[in-house]
Amino acid sequence: MALRRKERPLTPEELREKLTTQNSPHWFRIEPLCALASNGVGEKQLLSLSATTDKELLVICLLDAGDHLSDRMVEIMAKWKERYFNIAWRPVLVFEQKYLFLKNQRFFERFKHISAFSVLPIYLDPEGAWFRHFEVIQGPKILFLNQGRLIFSKPLRENFAEEMKGIEDKLQETFRLDDPGMPLPTVEPTELNGPVDHLTLGCRELEQHGHWMISEGSIATDDSQASVSFKFSGNKVRLIATTHPKAREATKVQIFLNDQPLPANISGEHIHMNDKGQAVMEINRNAGVYELIDSETPLNGTLKVKIVNGVENPVIIYELRVT
Structure with a gap:
């Protein structure tokens, strides 16, 4: 019986070339998401997407293309973006290239409409630097970056709905760092509260x-x-x-x-x-x-x-x- 050859992850250059071919999806952002750089004292500092986003709160979701909680995270991020549309923040979805989902048609069907309508930006982490740095073992994991600095991170696994309620509370607290009196929508708890329709x-x-x-x-x-x-x-x-x-x-x-x-x-x-x-x-x-x-x-x-x-x-x- 012939052994199946294990495919290696693509290099960033190979990935860019693949994404520019005729049959590849055009809706992924292929520029670097963020960088890990030394601040001169040996400590790693997280840099934001670009100079224009330094004053924005970044909510980054590190997602596993094969995990169904990732679908739920995408839906929640879209709801949050609509709910907090008048606040300077930016939701970002990140997938690690090691999952080789570039060949997975079902993945495209599930997520391509999001980027096509510019609801949420989707990025790749071709070298897996973010997933390694934040020790993402089994996704998803959510990060808050304020002015390029990490202020909150949490893996999401058990009691997902309850955890997301707490994370939205944390999101509102973070919004209020620069404006303590800012009025925000009330976060309603998720309850099983009605008959099946x-x-x-x-x-x-x-x-x-x-x-x-x-x-x-x-x-x-x-x-x-x-x-x-x-x-x-x-x-x-x-x-x-x-x-x-x-x-x-x-x-x-x-x-x-x-x-x-x-x-x-x-x-x-x-x-x-x-x-x-x-x-x-x-x-x-x-x-x-x-x-x-x-x-x-x-x-x-x-x-x-x-x-x-x-x-x-x-x-x-x-x-x-x-x-």
């Missing part, structure tokens, strides 16, 4: 068994016998899940399409078939968010998700995106 989730019809709640397009349950079914008519579907904060161990779920095991071309990479021929996934409580479904072709019929392993392991359907 199938239109909000983007499907044609929804049928639920057990107790489900919804918040910003995510549905959650603490009912160990709960199940939920989504009906589609020729839609491509992306379904992402994570364990509920109350879960004590990995959550096991079964997934069916029209009461049959999932076809191989639509199931997520972590799904496996058990000895009964059922599609089963274990959602590890310490490993963040899992992709259950990412269909390459439109789906017709009913997609059902069922919890199978007990009272102490509820689950959240983190995102249901229909196109």
Whole structure:
């Protein structure tokens, strides 16, 4: 059996050449993001994007192209930019080139519209200097730079929604450094506060068994016998899940399409078939968010998700995106 050759990361020069070819995306910024430079006493100093941004607060998200929390971070940054449009700050998304996502069409489809409409700038860190310097092991990680100096950094993994609420509080505190009396929008807590609405989730019809709640397009349950079914008519579907904060161990779920095991071309990479021929996934409580479904072709019929392993392991359907 032939061994698969491991591809090396591209050099900055090779990357620039690749990005200027006819078939490469044109929407990445390829100028250096930031530089690490000595201040003369042996201490590393972080330099901002350019001289014009020295007085801006930079909120930099170091993201993993293969991590589904990165999708959520992008959505949150877009909301923050709209919410704080009249304040001098700049959100920046950074991906490390080692993930070789230049060849990943799904990555382009997920993120290209952001830069195309200039909502958020996307940068590459071809040499991985920022990811190494800030010890990004499993992204995402968020950084605040004020006048080119690091004032806050935090990895985002556990209790993501709760952590982002605290980070937005920190963002507002930072805005007030130069103007303590600045009025800012109230940050509303994220709560599971209403019944499931199938239109909000983007499907044609929804049928639920057990107790489900919804918040910003995510549905959650603490009912160990709960199940939920989504009906589609020729839609491509992306379904992402994570364990509920109350879960004590990995959550096991079964997934069916029209009461049959999932076809191989639509199931997520972590799904496996058990000895009964059922599609089963274990959602590890310490490993963040899992992709259950990412269909390459439109789906017709009913997609059902069922919890199978007990009272102490509820689950959240983190995102249901229909196109």
